[in-house]
Structures are given as C-alpha cells and as structure tokens.
Amino acid sequence: MANSVERRNLEPWQDPRAMPYVRIDHVTKKFNDIYAVDDVTLDIYQGEFFSLLGSSGCGKSTLLRLMAGLERPTAGRIYIDGMDVTDMPAYSRPVNMMFQSYALFPHMTVEQNVEFGLKQDRLSRQERAERVSDMLTLLQIGELRKRKPDQLSGGQRQRVALARTLAKHPKLLLLDEPLGALDKRLRESAQFELVNLQERIGITFVTVTHDQEEAMTMSTRIAVMDAGRILQVDTPTAIYEYPEYRFVADFIGLVNLFEGRVVENEGDQVVIESTVGRRLRLRDLRPHAIGAPVTVAIRPEKLSICETYQEDGVNQIKGVVEDIAYLGDVSIYRVRVSPAMLVEMTLTNVQPRTEQVLTWGQEVAMEWSPTSGVVLTE
Numbered sequence: 001m002a003n004s005v006e007r008r009n010l011e012p013w014q015d016p017r018a019m020p021y022v023r024i025d026h027v028t029k030k031f032n033d034i035y036a037v038d039d040v041t042l043d044i045y046q047g048e049f050f051s052l053l054g055s056s057g058c059g060k061s062t063l064l065r066l067m068a069g070l071e072r073p074t075a076g077r078i079y080i081d082g083m084d085v086t087d088m089p090a091y092s093r094p095v096n097m098m099f100q101s102y103a104l105f106p107h108m109t110v111e112q113n114v115e116f117g118l119k120q121d122r123l124s125r126q127e128r129a130e131r132v133s134d135m136l137t138l139l140q141i142g143e144l145r146k147r148k149p150d151q152l153s154g155g156q157r158q159r160v161a162l163a164r165t166l167a168k169h170p171k172l173l174l175l176d177e178p179l180g181a182l183d184k185r186l187r188e189s190a191q192f193e194l195v196n197l198q199e200r201i202g203i204t205f206v207t208v209t210h211d212q213e214e215a216m217t218m219s220t221r222i223a224v225m226d227a228g229r230i231l232q233v234d235t236p237t238a239i240y241e242y243p244e245y246r247f248v249a250d251f252i253g254l255v256n257l258f259e260g261r262v263v264e265n266e267g268d269q270v271v272i273e274s275t276v277g278r279r280l281r282l283r284d285l286r287p288h289a290i291g292a293p294v295t296v297a298i299r300p301e302k303l304s305i306c307e308t309y310q311e312d313g314v315n316q317i318k319g320v321v322e323d324i325a326y327l328g329d330v331s332i333y334r335v336r337v338s339p340a341m342l343v344e345m346t347l348t349n350v351q352p353r354t355e356q357v358l359t360w361g362q363e364v365a366m367e368w369s370p371t372s373g374v375v376l377t378e
Contacts (some may be wrong), residue, residue: 002200008263011220012045012046012047012048013043013045013221015093017056018045019082020043020044020045020079020082021044021045021046021048021171021172021204022042022043022044022067022078022079022080022172022204022206023042023044023078023079024040024041024042024043024063024066024067024076025041025076025077025078026028026039026040026041026075026076026077027039027040027063027066027073027075027076027077027078028040028042028074028075028342029062029063029066029071029073029074029136029314030074032324033170034212035059035227035228036055036059036062036228037059037062037063037066037073037228037285037372038059038227038228038229039075039076039232040059040063040228040229040230042230042233044204044266045204046204046220047202047203047204048204048205048206049194049195049198049205049207049218049219049220050204050205050206050207050217050219050220050221050222051206051207051208051209051214051221051222051223052207052208052209052223052225053208053209053210053212053215053222053223053224053225053251054088054128054209054210054225054226054251054263055063055210055226055251055316056178056320058196058225058226058227058228059225059227059228059229059295060208060210060225061177061208062178063175063225064097064174064206064208065210066078067095067172067174067206068082068090068093068097068174069085069088069089069090069091069092069093070090070097071094072086072087073086073189080093080094080095080171080172080190081094083169085112087214088099092172094170094172094325095170095171095172095173095174096117096165096166096168096170096172096174097165097173097174097175097176098161098162098165098174098175098176098178099161099176099289100174100176100177100178102149102157102158102160102161103157103161104149104160104161104164105149106148106149107148108148108149109146109147109148109254110135110136110141110145110146110147110148110149110152110160110163111132111146113149113160113164113186114132114135114136114160114163114164114167115128115132115167116164117165117168117247118131118132118167118168131167131169132167134166134167135163135164135166136167138157138163138197138200139159139160139162139163139166139197139200140162140272141156141159141160144156144160152313155189155190158178158179160189160310162178162194162197162212163331165307166201166203168193169204170203171204172203172204172206173203173205173206174206174207175203175205175206175207175208176208177209177210178194178207178208179191179194179211179214184206186218187214188217191217192217192238193271194218195217195218195261205258207219212251212252212253215236216236216239216240216304217236218251219235219236220235220350221233221234221235221236222234222235222236222239223250224247224248226247226251227373230314231244231247231248232244232245232248239251239252240253240299241374242374243297243374243376244376244378245376245378246295246297246376246378249295249297249374253299254295254300254332254344254346255298255299255300256297256298256299256300256303256343256344257296257297258272258274258275258276258295258296258298258342259274259275259293259294260273260274260275260293260294260295260296261270261273261291261292261293261294262288262289262290262291262294263279263290263291264290265287265288266281266289268284268285269281269282269283269284269370270284270286270288270294270337270375271283271314271376272289272294272296274296276317276338276341277338278313278314278316278317279312279314279315280296280314280315280324280373281314281315282296282370282371282373282374282375283370283371284375286375287367288344288377292377294376294377295375296373296374296375296376297373297374297376298372298373299372300332300344300345300346300366301346301348302368303343303345303346303366303367303368303370304345304366304367304368304371305345305347305357305358305364305365305366306318306365306366306367309365309367313367315367315368315369315370316365316367317337317343317365317366318337318362318363318365318366319335319336319338319364319366320336320342320361320362320363320364320365321333321334321335321336321340321358321359321360321361321362321363321364322336322360323342323360324336324356324358324359324360326349326356328348328349330347330348330349331346331347331349331356331357332344332345332346332348333334333345333346333347333364335366343366345364345366
C-alpha cells in the first residue's frame with residue numbers, strides 16, 4: 001500500500017515506467033550548413049505545460065515546427081502518443097498550432113474563425129455548431145461571436161485564436177510565443193488564464209518563449225536551449241535554484257557570478273578562492289579537484305546586509321552602492337566591489353518608507369549562507 005501511494009506522488013518525468021507523450025529522439029535539423037536543432041532528445045508527458053525557452057535563434061521555434069510537421073528533420077525521429085509521426089504531414093498529426101500573429105481571417109467573424117478548421121475536417125453542421133459554442137463559452141468570448149478581428153483587442157484576438165485551435169480537439173497544442181503581442185499587464189493576466197485553461201481541458205501544451213518570467217509562471221517543466229541544443233530540462237524551481245550551466249544561471253533571472261578556483265573540500269562543502277579576493281564556502285556534495293576553475297552563482301535575493309564584516313570572513317564582500325532600482329515591492333542595489341565587478345543585492349520593501357535602506361555612494365558589506373549558491377563547472 002505504501003508503495004502505491006509513493007508511486008502516485010511521483011511526477012510522470014520522475015517515474016521510470018511512465019511513457020512520454022511526445023518523444024524527440026536524437027533530432028537534428030540543418031539549414032544548409034547551419035544546425036538549427038542539434039541532436040536533441042526530449043521527453044514530454046501527457047498533461048504537461050512544457051516550455052522551450054531560449055534567446056532568438058537558439059532553435060526553439062524550429063523544434064516546435066518539427067513537432068507540428070511544418071519542417072522535416074535532417075536526422076532523428078519524432079513520436080506522439082506512441083506513433084512515429086516523423087514522415088507524417090502536418091494535417092495528419094494529432095496536433096494543432098497557434099502562431100504568435102494569431103493568423104485570424106480578417107473577413108470572418110469570431111464564430112466563423114473558430115469554425116473554419118472544423119469545416120476543413122468536414123464535420124457535420126450540428127457538430128460544428130456544438131464545438132464552436134463550447135469553445136466560445138470556455139474562452140468566455142460568446143458575446144464577441146459576430147465581431148471581426150479588427151473589432152477586437154489583443155487579448156480578445158488571443159482567445160479567439162485559442163478557441164480555433166482547441167475546437168479541433170488536438171491531443172497536443174503547440175504555441176509559438178502566444179503572448180508576445182500583448183502588453184505587459186495583459187500578458188501577466190493571460191499567463192494565469194492559459195494555465196487554468198490547460199488544467200481544465202487536460203491537453204498537453206508545448207510553448208515557445210524567450211520570456212523567462214512567462215516560462216517560470218506557466219510551466220510544469222522548462223527546456224533551456226542554446227545554439228540548437230538543450231542544456232537543462234527541469235521544473236521552474238530547479239532551473240532557478242539549481243542551474244547546471246553558467247548559461248542557464250545567467251539566462252534565468254538575475255544572478256551574481258564569481259569566478260574562482262577550488263582550494264579545499266570539507267565534507268559536503270567546497271571552499272573557493274574567488275577572483276575578487278574573497279573566500280567562498282558553498283554546500284556541494286560533488287568532489288572537486290583542488291585548483292579546478294569554477295563559477296559560483298548567487299541570486300541577488302540571497303544576499304543580505306552584513307552586520308559584522310570581517311576582513312578574512314567567508315561569504316562576505318564589501319563595496320560601494322553605484323545604482324539603485326526601486327521596483328515597489330523590492331529594491332535592487334548594484335554594488336561596486338572591484339573595478340571590474342558589480343554585485344546585485346535585492347532587498348524586500350516590507351515597511352513603507354520615503355527613503356531607500358541604502359543610498360548612492362554608501363559603503364555596504366554583504367553576506368550569504370553556504371546553502372545559498374551553486375557551484376558551476378560548465
């Protein structure tokens with residue numbers, strides 16, 4: 001009985017017996033001599049809200065188009081729901097794709113746009129009407145049914161595009177920068193709406209985005225891509241707290257990166273002599289060779305003001321406040337600790353105040369605990 005309870009608590013990607021819903025097996029896509037996707041292997045499980053995250057040109061949109069059947073891989077195979085779809089045309093795959101532009105027909109009403117794909121599939125008039133009605137209700141756009149796209153706001157056009165893709169009852173929904181055309185406030189609201197919608201209908205979502213906050217907010221898991229390769233696949237929390245690569249640490253959120261060399265291993269901790277002249281002590285269970293070059297990643301919110309600074313202290317650093325960014329809930333302080341290095345510290349503005357905790361030109365000492373950072377070797 002205990003084993004069955006334990007198994008139920010496993011996420012699909014943690015269960016070695018779970019079968020992936022989408023399997024990308026050593027897929028490569030070349031355009032002439034350029035590798036847009038370079039030997040990518042990836043498993044996505046049923047019911048996930050999965051994000052492909054990376055900067056422009058990293059290969060994420062190409063990978064999405066390979067899943068959709070809009071591109072053919074140069075090498076490798078793609079499986080959806082256990083079926084090899086590598087050579088299957090896009091219209092035969094159990095997939096629908098929503099583009100960044102939404103691609104609504106300007107001469108059609110909302111109702112006609114949602115119905116269009118169902119007509120192409122030759123569904124009966126009654127079934128088309130039922131599905132359209134269901135989608136308009138689900139996306140809460142029933143009162144817009146007779147309007148045309150130029151009479152809609154950006155958020156309303158996004159809902160119409162979603163209704164049109166969902167009306168075809170796809171097993172897999174692919175979204176290419178689905179919120180990119182929205183302003184910041186509407187985009188933040190739409191993130192939660194998309195997550196709630198996905199949970200209600202249970203369809204597997206795979207989205208492409210370059211917005212780190214968007215991926216962190218919406219995803220069950222994230223694949224961080226760079227130069228056609230996937231560097232790390234994990235939950236948003238693990239990606240942020242435990243990056244495996246310097247690129248991942250630097251790409252997701254704000255981070256301070258200290259270069260250094262290993263000088264000592266002490267049980268579950270490693271001691272590093274940093275290039276800013278301070279010793280750093282981090283919890284790390286891996287054995288590191290003495291003298292090995294490493295990078296220490298410390299998030300700005302892990303730093304705090306040091307009350308008792310010591311010249312030979314560990315995990316302490318001192319500098320002068322050079323820049324301040326007041327964001328309402330938090331303030332970000334950029335502190336010059338050496339001619340070549342700025343350290344960022346984030347402090348929460350818990351109490352209302354008219355002045356900052358620190359001011360420009362003020363000397364400040366900062367510290368952090370051994371469990372607050374990550375040692376990166378790549």
